[in-house]
Amino acid sequence: MSERSTAITIEDAQIRVTELEIRWGDGHESRFHAIWLRHQCECSFCGSSLNGVRGIRVRDIPEMVKPEDVTVGPDEIEVVWSHDGHRSRYQAEWLRNHCYSGTERQARRHRPTVWDSLLTGSVPIADFAKVETNPAMRLEMLEAVCDYGICRIADAPTTAEDGGRLVALVGAQRQTNHGSFELSAKDEVDNVGDTSVALDPHVDEPYRLSAIGITVFQVLQPAQGGGDSTLVDGFEVARRLREDAPEAFQLLAKTPITCHRVEGTQNVGRSGRRYASRLPVIRLDSDGEVVGVRLNERQIAPLDIDAALVEPYYRALRRILELAYDPDLTITLKLGAGDGLLFNNQRVLHGRTGFGADQSPKRSVLTRSVDLDDFYSTIRVLKSQLGETGPATVYGQGMAG
Ligand SMILES: [Fe+2]
Numbered sequence: 001m002s003e004r005s006t007a008i009t010i011e012d013a014q015i016r017v018t019e020l021e022i023r024w025g026d027g028h029e030s031r032f033h034a035i036w037l038r039h040q041c042e043c044s045f046c047g048s049s050l051n052g053v054r055g056i057r058v059r060d061i062p063e064m065v066k067p068e069d070v071t072v073g074p075d076e077i078e079v080v081w082s083h084d085g086h087r088s089r090y091q092a093e094w095l096r097n098h099c100y101s102g103t104e105r106q107a108r109r110h111r112p113t114v115w116d117s118l119l120t121g122s123v124p125i126a127d128f129a130k131v132e133t134n135p136a137m138r139l140e141m142l143e144a145v146c147d148y149g150i151c152r153i154a155d156a157p158t159t160a161e162d163g164g165r166l167v168a169l170v171g172a173q174r175q176t177n178h179g180s181f182e183l184s185a186k187d188e189v190d191n192v193g194d195t196s197v198a199l200d201p202h203v204d205e206p207y208r209l210s211a212i213g214i215t216v217f218q219v220l221q222p223a224q225g226g227g228d229s230t231l232v233d234g235f236e237v238a239r240r241l242r243e244d245a246p247e248a249f250q251l252l253a254k255t256p257i258t259c260h261r262v263e264g265t266q267n268v269g270r271s272g273r274r275y276a277s278r279l280p281v282i283r284l285d286s287d288g289e290v291v292g293v294r295l296n297e298r299q300i301a302p303l304d305i306d307a308a309l310v311e312p313y314y315r316a317l318r319r320i321l322e323l324a325y326d327p328d329l330t331i332t333l334k335l336g337a338g339d340g341l342l343f344n345n346q347r348v349l350h351g352r353t354g355f356g357a358d359q360s361p362k363r364s365v366l367t368r369s370v371d372l373d374d375f376y377s378t379i380r381v382l383k384s385q386l387g388e389t390g391p392a393t394v395y396g397q398g399m400a401g
């Protein structure tokens, strides 16, 4: 028997008052609370949480619901409930995939690979023609973005008309006020991306409550004499800050600040837009692990925080910016025509070196974005199409735990 089939074979199942205890072929033990089991019954009456068509209601389940009887088959368990005689069946594989023991929950968490400048030379790279035609290679590309927060793309289309082909491999494009923004050295500038000055590493659009997820960046016409892309892993920035300056880390993780953006009519037409979001620079999950950074010093609004925190907050900002701009953490990529980049804008900071303003033809790059929801959805769909079984990976988690 394979390791996987041993893991989903029920050796023994026992009722312990209000819990069902299962011992599996690989020796692992799971405990399922009766209320959890009753709520997740997927019979034709109870329905399924996958499509949200459900007959069962939490308040209809007695708080002290108990199994009356349990029948164990080789790959399925049937439970009869004492309060109403309802019968629920659970597939062994489904139960194992949803076991909520500490070890299984840890195993399901996706673990990112945190990096610094040493990643230069081994940045994950995908060939556009291959990822467009081969679903397994497309999945590999997207998983590289999960692991590293970035993936380089080679030989992507160089015309704006074909610009949509890369983003389509990542997921449904998010429509923002920018649409498919074409950055170039424009004459009338309301977006710093349209200039030729160097840009320090930053995340885009921190003024949105719902932050940009994956940025899809494509070079149609590279800059001459500069314009190299710089990338910094925000997770490494946060990791070093937590180690070197724990108070600064806590302040940036606990104190929300406003980032804002007013857009005139030249980019968005009509009467322009006014965005503002109040969130912390470092986002933590319930385990205190870093799950995102939101650092863009150009868009920090006048601080509106407790007066006693203003000076400490600026000290903390100085510390995190020193790390974010540290060459030790930065990789620099020279992208030519047809080169692209996918990066997680909630994790990886990007910037660029300056370049000559008067070149002809002018530098031209496309940026589009895909929400993390749609990015992870594409990964799950591909995994399912490729026949991957086992528990669902939990994405968007912190770096340790
Ligand atoms: Fe940017």
Ligand SMILES: [Zn+2]
Pocket: 041, 042, 043, 044, 045, 046, 047, 086, 087, 088
């Ligand atoms: Zn049911």
